Amino acid sequence: MLTIKMMKPFYTLQEGHDLKLVFAYQYFSVVKGKEVYQFIPVESNEIRINLKTKQIENLTDIFVFQRGTRIFRIPLFQLMQISDLVDHLKSIITFYVQQIKTDEEEEALCEEILFLERQNLHRLIDKALLDGNKDLFMALTDRLKLEEATH
Structure with a gap:
């Protein structure tokens, strides 16, 4: 089981109903077993969310995490299934979803x-x-x- 230790977008970009959360070193880490793995932006570095439908649009993108010389790659859809990523995303996008509703x-x-x-x-x-x-x-x-x- 993976758990999210820290998840802070390096920056966010909203274009209409689309929200892009971009991650960088030291802004995203997971705990696998009892070890902390840091996100490294080798393959994908963003999560794209449609704020109107609240759906993630790049579920097949691969995220890479590293601890020392050990690396593991995981598709976003799988990361969502075996971790508490959804809860963290909800807390990040709440403001943007509310803004879309208000608009x-x-x-x-x-x-x-x-x-x-x-x-x-x-x-x-x-x-x-x-x-x-x-x-x-x-x-x-x-x-x-x-x-x-x-x-």
């Missing part, structure tokens, strides 16, 4: 506001027609055209 909620709210504003504009146009107010009707339809052109 999506804000975007949905903005879309709802725009929809309501357009509905109100249509009602004002209808009222201008009923009142026979040609100037207001023309101003409102021009505004509607402008709104639709910018969105």
